[in-house]
Structure formats: C-alpha cells, structure tokens
Amino acid sequence: MAVGGTQPTLRKYLGALKDTTTVSLAKVNSDYKDLDIAIVKATNHVERPSKEKYIREIFLSISAARPRADVAYCIHALARRLSKTRNWAVALKTLIVIHRALREVDPTFREELINYGRSRSHMLNMAYFKDDSSAEAWDYSAWVRIYALYLEERLECFRVLKYDVETDPPRTRDLDTVALLDHLPPLQQLLFRLLACQPQGASSYNIIIQHALSMVALESVKIYTAISDGTINLVDKFFEMQRNDAIRALDIYKRATNQAERLSEFYEVCKTIHIGRGEKFLKIEQPPASFLQTMEEYVRDAPTMTKEKAVLAIEYKKEPEEEEKPASPPPAPEPEAEQEPEPEPEPVIEEPPAPEPDLLGLNEPSPAATAIEEQNALALAIVPIDDVPKAAPTFENGVTGWELALVTAPSSNETAVASSKKLVGC
Template identity: 25%
Template sequence: MKLWNRASGNLKDRNSIWMASISRRSPNRNPDLEAAIIRATSHDVTYVDYRNAQRVFAWVKTSPAYLKPLIWALSKRMEKTRSWVVALKGLMLMHGVFCCKIPVMEKIGRLPFDLSNFSDGHSHLCKTWGFNSFIRSYFAFLDQRAFWLGTDTKEDEEQTQKTNESMLQELIKLQQWQTLLDMLLQIKPEAAQTNVGLILEAMDCIIIEIFDIYSRICNGVARILVKIYAAGKVEANMALKVLRKATAQGDRLSLYFELCKNLGVRNASKFSKVEKIPQEDIRELEQIINGVLEDKATVVRQNGSIEEGKGTKEGPLKTVIGKMWERFDEQLRGNKEGTGAPDGGKMTVAQNPSTATCNSRPHAYQS
C-alpha cells in the first residue's frame, strides 16, 4: 500500500508539473514558478526539495510581481490536496515566504487558503488523525501570524522602539505575541509520528519560532516594566496580566521542550533550560505595580495646586527586570549564533524552510 501511494503521488506531481508547463504565462500565472512550487511540495515524505524552495524565495524577493503567481499556485495546490505530506510542505513553504522580509506580504492579511478542517484522504482516519491535527494547528498559527504581524522583521521591532508608541499599544502587541505563543504550543506531534522525518523537521521550525517570539515577549515586558511608573491605571492592570501570563507560559515552555526532547526534536536539545521568572520576583513586581496604582489615586497638594502622586523607586524594579530577562536574552542570542552548517546532508535548524528569515537568520533556502 505504501509503495502504491508513493507511485501514485509521483504520478500526480509529474502530471501537475506538465500541466503547469503548458499553461499560458500571465500576471497571475508563471509556469516556472508553479513547477518549482509543485516540486517543493511533492508527495514524497522522505525528501524535501530545498533547491526549488530556494528558487521560490528568490523569485518573490526579486519582484512583488511574483507574489500573485505564488499565491495563485500555492493556494490551488493546497485547496486540491488531500495528502498531509503536501499540506505540511506547503505550510512550511509559506512560513518561509513570510520570513523573507518582503514588505508586500503585509498586504496579504490572512493565508490565501484554508486548512482549518484539513483531513488526509489517502489513509484511514485512525492512522492520520495525528497528522491532521498537526496541520490544523500549524495552519491556525500561520494564519493568525499573517493577520497580526505581516512581515516578521527585527527592523520593525527596532523602529517601534524608536517611535513614541504609547504603552497601551505596546501592551496590546505583547498580548498578541502571547496569543501566538499559545498557538505555537498547540503544535506538537504524537509519539507515533516521531519516526517521520518530515514531522521532526517541521518541529525544528516551530522550536526556533517559539524562541523568537518568547524573546520578543521578554524584551517587551522588560521595556514596559521600566516605564511602569508613568503608566495609568488601565496600563498598569494590563501590565500585571501580561506579566502573570508570561510566568505561566514560561512553565508551559519547560514542559513543551521536555516533551519535544523526549520525542527526538533536535532543536529542543540545542537550547538551554528555559529561564523562568522566580515567584518571589513576581510577588515583588505585583507589589510595585499595585503601589503604582495606589500612588496614582493619591492626590498631593503642592504650591497651591493639585498634582497626581508619582512613584520614584525605580531602582528595585530595574534590578528585578535584570534578574529575570538578561540571562535569557544572552542565552537566546548565543544559541541563534550557534545554529549553522548542514549536518551530513540532514536538515539542521539552519536549513529549515520555515524557520529562517531569508535575510536575518541562517537558512538553507537563503539565496
């Protein structure tokens, strides 16, 4: 049965490539690009065509004119397929496109195809329900990521720090990052799937994405807390909720990485233990934030005028922030710099299709 499925998948891919080759070139169709997408999302579960995925990335980085043909071809393939292998490769390819720092990608909004109810049609449900669940969770994350974040670039983050963005806006963005992290933690394979190399390679993508988003959350929380004494009551309450959720997510991350290590996900072993926020630090920060709220409600008379009281004890707060996040940030940078060359032909984190931003992170698909 496996041999028949493989032969059938190869025949379908060849027919699709042939149909693409005879199609008429137009603003919405590019035969060469379509053929590269088909090869990069083939039915072969044992092989990922990195060369053709690289070609796809190179096209979309060359000109925005290639975006429409890319979306048309990939959407058509995703909507027609009933193979979990093709669907997963398509999601990994789309993830890589989003990470290429192409400004025009911000205009996409949500993903141009829908895999929220995907179900493999080539095997019994009892054998494929785990793959179906994995693909649905991966799709849900990418769809929300596309809707909220557009192009995921460090330059955007640095620009945000330079602008006079309100604390409320920063807190809303932090809540969005935390929601995305929750969605990422829903993407996990079953033990029976760990003998499938494609699933483990996809998980390598997810691990790096988790650390990238978690680092943004940590850095964002640190920036917010430094400015907490200038916050209003609404912002201070939101900051407290964000902090408590960051603590809970740190605990979930530790369990998630332990699970991934046990399942054989290599990148889960490349990073050190997740740096948790000590409970005593959480209590101290809660007292500081509650103190800020009390100070805001205090009316102080000075020089015959009424002024709002302001906290001035920034020293302890900065000390607590440093203890919680500086070590994690250094660890993250060190591990990212250490991800590098291919390992004997097997795809490593540096080669993973949906992990690397084409310009900011090392990647086998990088042109």
C-alpha cells in the same frame, strides 16, 4: 496483511500519477510553466522532505528583482495547491515553502501574502483539513492544522506590530508604557500558537514534521527574548502606573510567567526527538512568587484616573468662586445734625406780556382784500353741476347699456340677408 500492505502502495501510486498529470498540464497550458512545475515537484505526494533545487527555483521566481505579477501568481498557485489537496504531505510541504519564503525571501513576498489574504479568504485557514486515509495520517493532519495557525498568527503579528520579530531587531526594551501594553499581547499570542506546535503521537517521529518543527523552535528564541525584554521594561514602570494600566500589566506578567514554564517543557520535548541539534536553547528562570504578591498588592491600592480628574475639577471650580465674591457693603453714613427748616418763599404770580402795538396796521381788516378773496372762491367752480356726465345705466347681472346695445343692434349682415330674401320672393 495483503490488504493492509496494498492500500499504502495504491495511495503512493495514485499520488505519483496526480503529480505527473499536473506537471504535463503545466507544460501545455501554463504561462508560468517553469514556476508551476517547480511548485508541483516541491510539494509532491512523496512522504519525504522536498528537494532543495525546486525550492530555490520558487524563491528565484519571487525575488525582489522579479515583477510583482510573478510574486502574486506564485502565491495564487501555492494557495490553489493548498486548497485542493487532501493529502497531509502535500499540505505540509506547501506550508514549509511558505514558511521558508517568509524567512529567506525579500519582504515583498510577505506584503503580497498579506494583501492576498485581505482580498480573498485566508489561504492559511485550514481548520477543516483532514487526511483520514490512516491513523498516522490523522495525527499528521492535526499537526498540519496547528502549523497553519502558527503561520497565520505570524502574519497577523507583523501586521499589528509593523515589524518582523524574526528578522528585525527587538524593540520592546525601549518602548514606553502605552506601546508596551499594545506590543506584548500580540507577541504572547504568537508564542501561544508556537507552543501549540508541540507534536503528539505519531507526528513526533515524522521526518517532514521534524523539519518544520526545527524552524518553529528556532523562532521561539527571538519571540521569547522580545517578550522577556518587554516584561522587564514593564516591571520597571509598573509601580508608577495608574490602576487600569497596572491591571493590564499584571495580566501580561502572569501570562508571561505561565508561558515561560510551557516553553521549558517545549524545549525538553524537542531535545528528546533531536530537534535543534547544535542549537542552544534558552535557559528560563522563574521570578520569585513574592514579587507577584507585591504587584497584586499595588494593584489593589493603585491610584485611579477618576480620582485625579475629580480633584482637578474641584480645584477648577474653586477659582471662579473666589473671583466672584460679592464686594463688602459700604459703611453706613453717620447721622447728620438736624437743621432747622427754612421758610418757604412766597409764590410769584407772573403777569401775561402786554401785546406789542400794531404800528403798521397789519392786523386791521381791509374791505378790498375781502372782496378779492370772495371772487377767487367763486372762480374755483369751473364745471357746473348740471353738466356732469351721467353714469351708464346698469342692468341685472352687471350688464351695462352699451353692452346690451351691441347685442340688440341689427348688424349689416342681417340687413343684407333680409333684402336678398325680398328679391327672391319677388
């Protein structure tokens, strides 16, 4: 008994020592020491709900009037606190601060939180978190992981739908078929994460978990209202849908019916542990089973898009065929009465035209003109044949005579050298 009572006391002492050390370091090293101190005191190791004044100090630091740098630093400090702890109380209190900020603070905090998750790993991913210091802490750790999944799905739903189901008015009542088929699945996935937050074992009676569960139960009302309005709108359009859309709509309707049953059980559990006192939970009524059978029969006989496309293609091909019909052949000509052959005319022989008389005598040869033409022909030979210059003789290997003469001719330098030798010999 002494050992069992000493261990929780030692854990509380170590937790208080860690908190005191962190506060002392924040006072010395931090540029945002007031914010860091408020975060540490709002998420300390004490197994009781956080004090409201520290949470308000955090919300004041991330309000719309503060610079975006302060909001980003607050998110970074909460993420660091969440990633380093192995204590269920610290982790759960940090998640509660984030959840309340999403509900109560300006939307800029939500936008910065989404941007932080894009640039870094998801700060709400606590799939491997566990506190195995005791059996109760093990149950608490399981609920902390489920609660973190719900908050992460809440951000994802906002990112897809571009509006917050909790703070913005519902929009599923007036959407068309395509928008309904896109909006309802994320809402149903969010409700699925919410229903998983139903506490089990020791977590049902923990005061901090009950505080977080009360916020989750309140949000379930608006989430289910949005899904219910969208389902009614979808049913009104169901019997006019094509087969592919009707199949998707039928799956959404079946899932909505199943989730309605589970939500009724969730509300009963909340009432037994006194969650949501003074709040009116929804009274959920199930549709008749015959209506589901009617929807399934329509899906089997629903028109498909491919048949319509085939009909349109056939009609489109028929039009040019009608236009391109060949023209009917002209009627055959009636046979004409036979006529007697006419006699062929005799060929006419054409005589060549008689030459015209040369009255001026131009065609007669003249002896004087002939003599002049002969003299002009002799005058064209200007250069006699004997005076044509002879081509330079060529030798083997293509060497011409002038090139050989240039090589073999004695130069003036050689003559000067020879004469100088003679003088020396003398």
